[in-house]
Amino acid sequence: MSTASQDFSLRPLMRDELKQLAEISGDPCVTILMPTHRSGPETQQDIIRFKNLVGKAGQKLKDSGHDRSILDPIESLSTNSSFWQHQGEGLAVLLTKDDVRFIELKHQVDERVVVDDSFFLLPLLRSGSSDGGFFVLTLTWDEAKLFASDGETIEMVETEALPAKFHDLVLPRDPEESLQNTSHRSVGNTAGTSTAMFHGHGEGEDKIEADRDQYLSLVGDQVAGAIYNTGAPLVVVATKEVSGHFESTTGLSIDAKVEGSPSHWSDDTLHQRVIEAVKNQIGSDDAKLFERLGAAIANSKGSRDMAEIRDAGQKGRIELLMICGSPENSNDLNTVLRETLRRGGEVRRFDGNQREEKVAAIFRF
Known part of the structure; x- marks a missing residue:
């Protein structure tokens, strides 16, 4: 009988x-893995799909030889x-008999149900790795909008207040009300808080500046x-x-900048310019890693052969x-991934168009 609590919190x-x-x-x-939709009539199809997958899990x-009661905490989701x-x-x-997690994925996955003595984690790697990923x-x-990219696609991120127009965040106030903005914060890719105080006089440039500071804050x-x-870089x-006012007002660490007015660009143009900025300004140690791989293979301390990699994973090498x-559908690679993480190894994911090989490894010994 399952003792997992019925907490339906969805999180990344x-x-x-x-x-x-x-x-x-x-x-x-x-x-249980499945593609989902953000809104619209397709969400009803998601419910049907989930119900069918739960049924498949019950059969497995x-x-x-296991009791299907482990599925009880999620039955009502249908x-x-x-x-x-x-x-x-x-x-x-x-799910285990003691716990259930609902993980929101930032990419589509194939339908899959696995019942084993461990989780099938390979499809989660793309969402769980910051390699190649960044925020924009x-x-x-x-207007302000926040996006997340895995290096291949880009999608909008919805927060409590974003996306938002200026007038959504800065409400009209009495012209004689205090104006000058002083912000006290402690941020830098961490969850920061600010205390904004307004004092000043009149309308005009002082009011515009104070409102803009409040907006950026x-x-x-x-x-x-x-x-x-998340460990992911921020591109502005x-x-x-x-961008200069934003950086000085917020104190946030900006890893790359794209200069221009985004309101004039198409989504494709935006993505293209951001990718170029990430490549040129943030840089990457990918080339050095593959050079290191080549040297390791030459010295019999690395491999591109799946059978050899699987054996090395089992031995903690x-x-x-x-x-x-x-x-995302390789049972062998899922096992290697899990064993590598369990034994303190590092896992890096690279864009699919970067290399011909699908998997490679550098060995400890």
Whole structure:
């Protein structure tokens, strides 16, 4: 009988959570994966899809001699329409008899149900890794939007207040009310808070400046909360004037800048310019890693052969596992991924178009 609580909180995969999940073993562990939709009539199809996958999980549990009561905490989700109105691109449900997690994925996944003594984690790697991923803030004096990118796609991030227009964040006030903004904060890719105080006089330039400082301060708080504990870089797309004011007002660490007014660009143009900025300004140690791989292979301390990598994973020899693209349906690679994380190895994911090989590894010995 399941003792997992019925907490239907949906959240993204946290940094280092993959390692925690890799260390979980149980008899059984149930992994349910499915694509989802953010809104519209397709969400009703998601409910039907989920119900069918739960049924499939129940059959797999029965076939392997387990009690299907482990699924009890999630059965009611098939009638919880509110849960399905707040999804991302994909959903992972991970169950043991003592725990259940609902992980929002930032990319679509294939339908899959796995009943084993550990979780099927490979499809979660793309959401759980900051390698190649970054946040993008498009900012003008009129509007602020936050996006997340995995290096291949870009999608909008919705926070408590973003996306927002200037007038959504800065409400009209009495012209004689205090104006000058002083912000006290402690941020820098951490969840920061600010205390804004307004004092001054009249309208005109002082009021405009105070309102803009308040606007940027509120945007900064939203961004800081969204990127907290992700380890992902922040790219700001704005004119030189706006980005300069944002940086000085918020104190947030900006890793790359794209100069220009994002309101004039298409989504494709935005993504292209951001990718170029990330490549040129943030840089990457990817080339050095693959050079290191080549040297390791030459000295019999690395491999591109899956059979050899699988054997090394079982023996705890993998120092660095390198996965290219999204090979999400390999049981062998999932096992290697889990063993590498469990034994203190590092896992890096690279864009699929970077290399021909799908998997490679550098060994400890």
